[in-house]
Amino acid sequence: LKKKAKAWEKEANDVNLAAVLGAGIMGGGVAFQSALKGTPIIMKDINQDGIALGLKEAKKLLSKRVEKGKMKPDQMADVLNSITPTLNYGDFKNVDLVVEAVVENPKVKDAVLRETEDAVREDTILTSNTSTISIDLLAKNLKRPENFCGMHFFNPVHMMPLVEVIRGEKTSDRAIATTVAYAKAMGKTPIVVNDCPGFLVNRVLFPYFGGFIGLVRDGADFQHVDKVMEKFGWPMGPAYLLDVVGMDTGKHAGEVMADGFPDRMKHEGTTAIDVMFDNNRYGQKNDKGFYKYE
Ligand code: NAD
CATH class of the missing domain: 1.10.1040.50 (N-(1-d-carboxylethyl)-l-norvaline Dehydrogenase; domain 2)
Structure with a gap:
C-alpha cells in the first residue's frame, strides 16, 4: 500500500476543524479518533440519545487508555473537550471537512448531504462513510460535487487502519488530497479507489x-x-x-x-x-x- 506521494497530494487543504454527521457506531468512532489525534470535531445527530451514545463510547475508550497508563486524566479531558456535540448546523461555517455517517439509506444520506452543503463554506470538503452506496449517486443532487468523495472507515474505527477514499466522476483532486491528508492525520492508511457499489473491501x-x-x-x-x-x-x-x-x-x-x-x-x-x-x-x-x- 506504500506509494510515492502523488502530485495531487500537494493540493490538500488544512483540516483544522472537522464534523461528523451521525453519532452512532461509526460517527462516535470517527469523533473519538479525530479528537485523539488532534483534530477537533463537531459531532451532530438528530437526537440527544444518539449524541449520548457517541460520547459514552468515546469516554469508554479514553478511560481504558487512562487505566492502562497510556494517557493522563487531564489529556482525556482535553480530548473529550475537542468533541463538540450538537443537534444543529450552527458552527458548520468553520468546518473544513465533514464525514457523513448516518444510516445506510440513499434517501436519508441525500437529504443530509444537501442540508450540510447549505450549512458549510464553498470550499469545505464533504465526504460519506457509506459502506456500499455509489458516490456518484450521492453526488447527483449536490451543488458542488467536486468537493465530495467517499471516506470509508472500518469498524471499530480506532482499531482498523484502512480507510477507502472513493473518487467519484466529478470529485476534484483537492477533495481527494484533503481527505487522504485527514485520514493520515487520524493515523490511518488511506487507499484511493474508484466508485462502484461496495468499493473494494465490501x-x-x-x-x-x-x-x-x-x-x-x-x-x-x-x-x-x-x-x-x-x-x-x-x-x-x-x-x-x-x-x-x-x-x-x-x-x-x-x-x-x-x-x-x-x-x-x-x-x-x-x-x-x-x-x-x-x-x-x-x-x-x-x-x-x-x-x-x-
Ligand atoms: P448507527 O445506526 O450506529 O448510527 C447512525 C446514526 O445516525 C444514529 O445515531 C442516528 O440517530 C443518526 N442519524 C440518522 N439520521 C440522521 C440525520 N439526518 N442527521 C444526523 N444524524 C442522523 O449506524 P453506523 O453503523 O454508525 O453506520 C453509519 C454509516 O457508516 C452507514 O452508512 C454505514 O453503512 C457506514 N459504515 C458502517 C460500518 C459498521 O460496521 N457499522 C462500517 C463502515 C461504514
Missing part, C-alpha cells in the same frame, strides 16, 4: 456474507461456522462480525450490493440476516443479534 466481504447465508440456509449452525472461521485464522466468524456491524446496516448494505451486482449478490427468499432484522436483533448495538450481549 465487494470482497459481501460475497463472504453470501456464502455464510447459503450455509445457514443449507442447515449449518451459525456458531459452528464462526468457530471454524476462527480456527481458519480470521479474528471472528461471519455471524459475530454481522453483530458488530449491526444487522440494519448489514441488511441495507446487502440490498445495495444486490442491486449493484444482481447476478452475483442477490439472495432469493428470506436470509438469516432478514430473520435477525425482522426480530429486532440488530447485534451489539441493541445487545442481541446472532448472540446475546447482556
